[in-house]
Amino acid sequence: MKVHCGFIRNGGAEMDPVDIKYVKKCRFVVASGIFDGYDVPHQPSNISPRSKRLFCFLMVVDEESLSFIKSNVTVTEDDKGGKWVGIWRLILLKHSPYDEPRRNGKVPKILTHRLFPQTQYSIWIDGKMELIVDPLLILERYLWRGKHTFAIAQHKHHRSIYEEADANKRRKRYARPLIDLHMKIYKYEGMEPWNARKSYPSDVPEGAFIIREHTPINNLFSCLWFNEVNLFTPRDQLSFGYVVYRLGGSFKFFMFPNCEYNSLFILHPHTREHSSKIEWVKNISEFEGKGSSLKETRGGLGLWTPYPGNLKTVVLPPTERTSKAG
Template sequence: MPRRSRGRHSTDPTRPSQSGAASVSLFGSEGSVTGGGGSAEAALKAEAATMRLVWRRGVVRLVLVSAIAWAMLVLLALAFHLWSCNSSVAFLSALCKKDSKVLNVLDSMGLSSKPLHRCQIPVADDPNAVAIPKRTPNTIVKKLSYITVDKQDKDPSPLFGGRQSWKQREESFKLNSTMKVHCGFMKNSGADMVSIDVKYIQKCKFVVASGIFDGYDIPHQPSNISRRSQKLFCFLMVVDEVSLDFIEKNTTVKIDSAGGKWVGIWRLIIVHRLPFDEPRRNGKIPKILTHRLFPQAWYSIWIDGKMELIVDPLLILERYLWRGKYTFAVAVHKHHRSIYEEGDAIKRRKRYARPLVDLQMKMYYYEGMEPWSPKKKIPSDVPEGAVLIREHTTMTDLFSCLWFNEVNLFTPRDQISFGYVVHRLGDALKFFMFPNCEYNSLFILHRHTREHSSKVEWAKTIDEIVKKGLKESRGGLGLWTPYPADLSSVELPAVKRTSPAG
């Protein structure tokens, strides 16, 4: 009987063995696994790429959100800082770092809420106790009159400042007991007032004057004004027709029985036929030529239209004029002492055409105006021109005329020409330059309703001014009249900025 083999299978060469089948099947399976693996690998790569993209987008979003959150936090901290600096709460105000770089930068841009440097003004305690002294006698210049017609001017609509020649300009600085000079208000040249206003101002011996042109502000009511000052002073707000229309639309204007217009304590004085095409020049008329606009005035205090007076005007006259026996008072500039530093700041801030500012300063330097130094008798050549305090003597009035003539002939930046006129008159004008911190304590400063800007301020070259038609037609003509000397070799003195905000 044949034996059975255990665990063995008979093999048939004509049919494949199970192992061969298994092998083929395994091979086929390997082929399937290999092909499927390629698809899976591609899918994994695609998925990884998608994930990387998602991660990248997520990181970008995270960075952006973090940056926005950080910026919001910084802005919030800055807002709190500025708010604390202006807070009336003592604890919050104490948190303010008043010399911080942030406030200095914003201050330099004219955007700052940086607290003004204020100090207590040593004024008298009671306006009712102030004794008004006798008028200052006229000594050097005893009689002053004004040129109102230029013989060489054949224009039926003459220039407001006249056509002052270089020779007339030079002669006007030579002091005599009797003088006749250009001082605006040439015959039929504009800046007219109606008869109602002319009649009203004839009674005004003590004047607080201000002005708004081209609708940049509304009148701000003074505070802390005594009853005595309310009766003694005329509060006169000089406006043009555009500003009057703006004021009537934005505040209450009352009309008295005589037809005069009032905004609170301010009597509006409307000026018609503005003589200049540059609003800043028009604003210099009531500011500098106060004695010409209000010829009956003995004393005047000028404040810019954006200011709110907070000190009794009688106390101001006592502090800045009568106590020291001065006839003119103005504050020292916040940052600058030299007119060349002021001119440099005007150019950097684009407050007037750079080449024209340079030309005016070259004339002044050629004519002997040195940069300010401690050796000079006055604390600064540059004033804060927004507050002017005057007794209207012939010498003070002459100074105002000469100052206006410079503003009329050259750029309207009166802080440059102020120091030059003081330099030319020497010790003849007895005036007081008081500390800037006291100046800041006289008023509350409000922002303009809008900022003024003219195209000429951005001009970089003379050619640009000419080609673009930016040249003024009725002011600054001295900048376009051949100067009687060669200024091409004049180099302006180097300017060293004395303040990071200046």
């Protein structure tokens, strides 16, 4: 079986040769990313001398973010051309593959094993986070102690992807009719709302913090997860549970309590409010005529490709708002 995963050469998301050479030595990685200049790097704290020797701290950025970072914080350059902000090595991704910054950010987040193929263990944190726990302790607590290979936190408010989708629409995280279409496809393909009979506590993770060993099954899961993000909406929390469902129990993971998740980092605000025109779309008719410019041209193409099933018969499960913040 062949699984498409990532981009071919000259297809987008390309690294500089100096960075490709640098990451070849990285077996343990703390990775993060900043796209479209929405954040600046936050220096981790409580990092042990051993972790500083063992881990590469890699901050993946696009060209706009690199320019923004240079104008707001001190960026140093080593004798081999590598760029640094404190402990973070800046990894420039040239030729962003998508129009939408949120979707571009999923490349290093989900395809960590493709960007850094020599890596054995990685910890992903979103760019707005400041890590405050030693990464070796994180690996010990969430992977090695329980003999897990993939760990991710449970969402604070939602367990069903349909609840999360409803919250995404209310909070204008993507075009409402396209979120509905995304969910109708999953419902048609058999994805039921989460229930207590499932072997894991939630279908919805907190996707901002991912801890993994780069095993073949985890790499396969990441490829399949990214393919869903590429094909449909960029909201990766909506597709995580679906990929778990389709793998039928082959993918094992540890979903830890949300209260522990919040003890691992300090959350900083973005430098500005994120907003793209497609997030404000309320009706599919808004994409017609002059509104066609609202469509992404390089991502989410599965939302505009005729689906082979009859989605008109699909009724989305009712959702109940479980939290004011949700």
